[in-house]
Amino acid sequence: MVVEPVRCPHCEGEAGVAYGQTATGKPRFRCQNEHCERRTFLRAYSYQGCVPAVKRQIVEMTLNGSGVRDIARVLQLSPTTVIAELKKRPQPCSTSTKPWSKAAVPRRSR
Numbered sequence: 366m367v368v369e370p371v372r373c374p375h376c377e378g379e380a381g382v383a384y385g386q387t388a389t390g391k392p393r394f395r396c397q398n399e400h401c402e403r404r405t406f407l408r409a410y411s412y413q414g415c416v417p418a419v420k421r422q423i424v425e426m427t428l429n430g431s432g433v434r435d436i437a438r439v440l441q442l443s444p445t446t447v448i449a450e451l452k453k454r455p456q457p458c459s460t461s462t463k464p465w466s467k468a469a470v471p472r473r474s475r
């Protein structure tokens with residue numbers, strides 16, 4: 366019998382240990398990396414909106430200019446999932462190279 370290490374999808378570490386089951390009976394794992402942002406994870410999520418790689422793809426597609434409905438259609442998610450994931454992201458850093466201010470926005474000529 367081959368014991369396969371369980372990789373955490375958040376930190377890519379191999380420190381996953383069994384941690385009970387979900388309500389539907391799927392095995393749940395716990396990441397033992399103390400610096401990992403998530404504690405528990407599943408090997409196979411039923412809904413693709415829960416997969417960390419898909420969540421990262423939502424952010425990347427947004428940065429490339431895709432809209433919410435475009436992302437939802439391409440990744441086969443609900444638009445609500447896309448919006449919820451984008452709202453979770455931290456706000457841009459205040460020490461940006463281009464500080465936003467009302468004076469920086471060009472006024473319309475008319």
Ligand SMILES: [Zn+2]
Pocket residue numbers: 373374375376377378396397398401402403
């Ligand atoms: Zn982890």
